[in-house]
Amino acid sequence: MNGAVSPLMQLLSEVETLKKQIAESEDPVLKESVGSTINAIVAYGQEAYSEMTQILDEFETFQKMEGLTEEQRNSLLAQSLDHFKDQMSDHEKDSFAKSCEDEYKGIWESLDGDSQEFLSTARYLGYALRMRGRGNYAPVINEMCRVFENELKKKIYNDYIVQMTQKQVVDMDSNTEPIKTAVSKKKKNKDYFISDTEMVCFIEALPSVKNNQSGYLSELKKYLQAEKWDIQKLSDSQYTKSAHNYIDNYRNDSAHANLMDEKKAEKCDRQTHKIIKHFIESKK
Structure with missing residues (x-):
């Protein structure tokens, strides 16, 4: 996690x-x-430091809350992390964004604007924690993991779900229930939630979907083909396995009250780059 130096x-x-x-x-x-x-x-x-402490304490409070759904927990953690972005000066945003742009050379411009902000905020968070000598790097890791979720939604699922609201799809597969729920909510102009794991699972299942098959997975395959995605590369078994491990080891762990040190944050940083690079390069 090398790069820009905070003005502070x-x-x-x-x-x-x-x-x-x-x-x-x-x-x-x-x-x-x-x-x-x-x-x-x-x-x-x-x-x-006082402002940072308040936000970090808020994040850790949300981590420890019991009885939350995954959607509720992710929403609260994202809200807390966005407060860090609000604390950054324009100079800091530019400085840390430049650091990330250098690291993601070749694919930076292909990233969604929010993804770019998540990466630069994560870098800023890393420096803030190092300055304070605080040992829990879960906020840094969680912020980095938001990039993959955001890319999946912005580049695939958001538009796909909208298109599905305009079709009458017959689907008896219980495994696609999250998509059915998302489509139903979208029809009512409500926000939908599909977890990172579910989004990867749907992509992972595409190689077994036949061209004459009906249902939401078949529609997803057609959508990706129309949008010029390399489905073979995107759904590669080694890649989807790595994506699942990434989500389990970093996104899910950082969302709960698990202590995550700087070394794990550095590993997450490297793995985030690999996961995102493969994803971006899967678009023809």
Whole structure:
């Protein structure tokens, strides 16, 4: 998780330089001026840390809540993580986005705008946690995992679900119940929820769907073909297996009260890149 340096980190590092200037100088005016600057930096840092602490505490509270559906938990965690994005200055957003753009060279422009923001916010979160010495990197991991979910929805499922509302589909397969529910909700102009795991499962099942078969999976296959997706690449068994492992090890774990360290966040960072790269390159 290398890359951009937070302006706050730069300011805090400059404190040490300023302290040396005070120690080495015999000019009382300079000492007073530099002392005021240090106090301002420290005050800014304390305020920023306080805001970060509140948001991190909120995230961990949502992690520990019992009796929530997956949809409810993901919604609350996303709400908490979006608060971090709101705390970022324009300079920080540009700086961390540039870092991510360099890492995702070749596919960055193909990512949805929200996906780009999730990646840069995750990078910012990593630096914020490192600055504070806080050990739980679950927020960083959860934010990175939102990218895959967002790409699946924005590039495939959102439009597919809308198209299904305009068709009369006969489907007796109980495994496609999440799609049926999503279509029903969309017809009523309500938000739908299909989990990451379910979205991958539907793609994983496509190779066994015959061309003359009816139902939502058949319609999904036709939709992907019409949209110029390489279904063989997208539904490759090794890829879908990796995607399931990614969701289980990172998205699902980070949504609950599990301690996740910086090393796991770095592994998630690398795996996110692999999962997203394969997904983007599956579009012809």
